[in-house]
Amino acid sequence: MNAIEIRNLSKSFRGLYAVDNLNMTVPVGAIYGFIGENGSGKSTTEKLVCGHLVPDGGEIKLFGRDYTDAGVRVRVGALIENAGCFPSSSVYQNLMMQAINLGIADREGEINRVLKIVRMEDSAHIKFKSCSLGMKQRIGIAMALLGSPALLILDEPINGLDTDGMRIMREILVDITKTYGCTVLISSHILGELEKIATHYGIIRQGKMIMELSAKEMESRARIFTSLKTENMRGAFTLLKEKFHSVREEEGYLRVYDIDDTETIVEYLYKKGYVVSEVKKNKIGLEEYYIEIMSGKGE
DSSP states (O other): OEEEEEEEEEEEETTEEEEEEEEEEEETTOEEEEEOOTTSSHHHHHHHHHTSSOOSEEEEEETTEETTOHHHHTTEEEEOSOOOOOTTSBHHHHHHHHHHHHTOSSHHHHHHHHHHHTTOTTOTTSBGGGSOHHHHHHHHHHHHHTTOOSEEEEESTTTTOOHHHHHHHHHHHHHHHHHHOOEEEEEOSOHHHHTTTOSEEEEEETTEEEEEEEHHHHHHHSOEEEEEEESOHHHHHHHHHHHSSOEEEETTEEEEETOOOHHHHHHHHHHTTOOEEEEEEEEOOHHHHHHHHHHTOOO
């Protein structure tokens, strides 16, 4: 069973389609990275899944049931745009109001549980307006986790966070899936961070899903390259371009793509009078793979 199954989903605003016959499959237990340019339809799709918007057409199923089913709706938690908290109320008070809204019986126990998950058990007394951006994002996730949802939908939760804030967020999301068995759908523009935790990806463009793949599939499809440095980078670049199909100069290195044999490259340059001072093999990351896909150079 999949956590989310979307078939031919469409949503238009004033005659323009924000989501256009979209298909999406999110496996149970996945951290699904939802990727696309601004205006590509990510937030609209998430709002449709959450029931915040009504689709023009198509089908949304959550855990095998129609997304409007009351029994499945209670299994969904979401943080879309912001936490919607009262600024002058404390973290605990905001969570309590949400717990009351949800009709949770053991409200105090549930609040303590979610505060522990988001590493904020010692900050319950702080007023929301005094919290940092990272803390506010974690409070939003804590609110979404009230009631132990099986599916958590997050819209850009790591944007604007500092390095430590992103690290904490990564740890929380991995903990949510591994310890509590929750499926996570997360959109983000910070692909380097997303790559560290995502198990699956969906790439959307102009309202259409252009590719879905697992992290393992992405790893197997990503182009290998050899990075190297020489004393005369310009001369070495010219020589390599004559012999190898794809050569680029990026981030202070010469990159030779789709060649796994570093010895051949080093020996070729040596015979031409160029000594390689540094060489290493690598694969392109999610961000570069995404750029290739969006530019039409990828699969």
